[in-house]
Amino acid sequence: MPSLDTDPIPSTPGKFKIERTHPMNRQFYRCFSSSSTMFLWALFLIALTVSYLSFQSFVDSGSRYLSASWGGIQWEKQVRNSAQIHRRGGMAVLVTGAGGFVGSHVSLALKRRGDGVVGLDNFNNYYDPSLKKARKSLLNDNGVFIVEGDVNDAKLLAKLFDVVVFTHVMHLAAQAGVRYAMENPQSYVHSNIAGLVTLLEACKSADPQPAIVWASSSSVYGLNEKVPFSELDRTDQPASLYAATKKAGEEITHTYNHIYGLSITGLRFFTVYGPWGRPDMAYFSFTRSILQGKAITIYRGKNQVDLARDFTFIDDIVKGCVGSLDTAGKSTGSGGKKRGPAPYRIFNLGNTSPVTVPTLVNILERHLKVKAKRNIVDMPGNGDVPFTHANISLAQRELGYKPTTDLQTGLKKFVTWYLSYYGYDHEKSVN
Numbered sequence: 001m002p003s004l005d006t007d008p009i010p011s012t013p014g015k016f017k018i019e020r021t022h023p024m025n026r027q028f029y030r031c032f033s034s035s036s037t038m039f040l041w042a043l044f045l046i047a048l049t050v051s052y053l054s055f056q057s058f059v060d061s062g063s064r065y066l067s068a069s070w071g072g073i074q075w076e077k078q079v080r081n082s083a084q085i086h087r088r089g090g091m092a093v094l095v096t097g098a099g100g101f102v103g104s105h106v107s108l109a110l111k112r113r114g115d116g117v118v119g120l121d122n123f124n125n126y127y128d129p130s131l132k133k134a135r136k137s138l139l140n141d142n143g144v145f146i147v148e149g150d151v152n153d154a155k156l157l158a159k160l161f162d163v164v165v166f167t168h169v170m171h172l173a174a175q176a177g178v179r180y181a182m183e184n185p186q187s188y189v190h191s192n193i194a195g196l197v198t199l200l201e202a203c204k205s206a207d208p209q210p211a212i213v214w215a216s217s218s219s220v221y222g223l224n225e226k227v228p229f230s231e232l233d234r235t236d237q238p239a240s241l242y243a244a245t246k247k248a249g250e251e252i253t254h255t256y257n258h259i260y261g262l263s264i265t266g267l268r269f270f271t272v273y274g275p276w277g278r279p280d281m282a283y284f285s286f287t288r289s290i291l292q293g294k295a296i297t298i299y300r301g302k303n304q305v306d307l308a309r310d311f312t313f314i315d316d317i318v319k320g321c322v323g324s325l326d327t328a329g330k331s332t333g334s335g336g337k338k339r340g341p342a343p344y345r346i347f348n349l350g351n352t353s354p355v356t357v358p359t360l361v362n363i364l365e366r367h368l369k370v371k372a373k374r375n376i377v378d379m380p381g382n383g384d385v386p387f388t389h390a391n392i393s394l395a396q397r398e399l400g401y402k403p404t405t406d407l408q409t410g411l412k413k414f415v416t417w418y419l420s421y422y423g424y425d426h427e428k429s430v431n
């Protein structure tokens with residue numbers, strides 16, 4: 001038998017390094033040499049671990065209680081008031097991502113026509129949270145309460161469904177942005193996969209189950225070259241992790257439709273732009289840079305071909321969202337059990353007239369009356385696709401969707417908003 005003083009031989013050199021035995025260590029080893037002392041030590045260590053763990057859980061629950069921004073009588077009252085329906089046949093809609101670009105516009109449109117709306121948003125700092133807070137206060141002035149919380153918070157979702165009988169969920173909370181997925185891949189998994197599943201679990205268990213309309217993306221067409229993109233085209237060649245998580249969302253929602261009878265409508269948005277937009281998007285960041293006299297980077301595709309997008313104005317997208325809610329059939333399940341087949345739909349919401357990025361810049365220059373400093377570079381391999389172009393005949397037929405705003409008109413509205421919001425004080429337009 002090797003004595004405790006004998007150095008054990010490391011199995012992998014370098015992985016397991018043992019110190020030369022120090023006199024103190026010898027004493028320590030002797031302590032353990034009797035089995036009864038060893039038993040007492042073990043008991044002591046177990047007791048220490050148990051008390052540490054229970055203290056930790058006490059601290060955790062205490063701090064969650066103290067820091068929770070939801071719950072309580074006053075909070076429930078605000079949620080109920082916001083969900084009040086003010087028109088015959090109206091709906092009660094939970095809008096996730098209500099502090100976001102599309103979410104804030106859809107919430108306002110629903111509220112204005114008399115539907116009940118409760119918002120949910122985690123106000124993360126992917127882009128300037130003060131813009132999200134400004135949207136929140138606009139919604140608040142119009143009677144829409146936004147709960148601060150994450151779609152990954154199952155307890156919060158259960159509470160919301162407990163307080164309000166939601167007829168519909170408009171799920172717009174997501175990690176957006178095509179190129180940022182290379183910087184922070186985990187945030188896409190967190191919001192677009194885990195968050196989606198948590199939300200679907202809450203919807204599946206709600207009784208009655210709501211109908212769900214959610215934001216997919218034109219990016220699911222990935223490397224598809226058949227134009228215009230139709231819902232029947234292949235979507236199994238995503239070019240970015242963002243696109244892959246949206247495509248995964250389409251498959252995940254299909255499963256919940258199939259197993260639990262949830263009514264699902266997925267909307268493939270095509271590069272949405274407009275007032276109160278997202279500062280990370282090209283039209284927005286170009287505007288800021290042009291006004292600040294900074295150079296803008298314009299990506300160019302293979303063989304020096306300009307990139308193009310089927311830019312779609314926010315008001316048109318809102319009509320598509322509201323049309324989807326209005327035509328969504330009911331979910332059929334209850335208590336987590338499917339009672340019959342429920343609708344599963346996917347629609348393109350685009351503008352059907354792609355415009356190149358240099359043309360977008362020309363239009364901005366005209367509206368801003370400032371010349372852009374252009375820096376043209378080859379498109380890096382960062383998840384971008386060369387062009388998008390929507391076939392919208394399905395949405396036209398089923399939702400009455402008919403976009404009416406061209407890029408020239410829509411950008412004029414955006415620039416007017418931008419200047420009124422940020423002014424010409426370019427320093428303010430950080431982020």
Ligand SMILES: O=C(O)[C@H]1O[C@H](OP(=O)(O)OP(=O)(O)OC[C@H]2O[C@@H](n3ccc(=O)[nH]c3=O)[C@H](O)[C@@H]2O)[C@H](O)[C@@H](O)[C@@H]1O
Nearest residue numbers: 176177178217218219269270271281282297298299307384
């Ligand atoms: O349609 C969609 O599904 C997607 O539309 C946009 O993604 P994207 O079309 O890439 O929009 P922008 O980031 O505004 O880029 C527009 C165009 O400008 C180009 N661009 C962007 C940034 C830049 O600095 N320079 C530049 O030339 C891009 O390559 C792209 O061709 C949104 O950011 C996504 O969240 C959304 O899901």
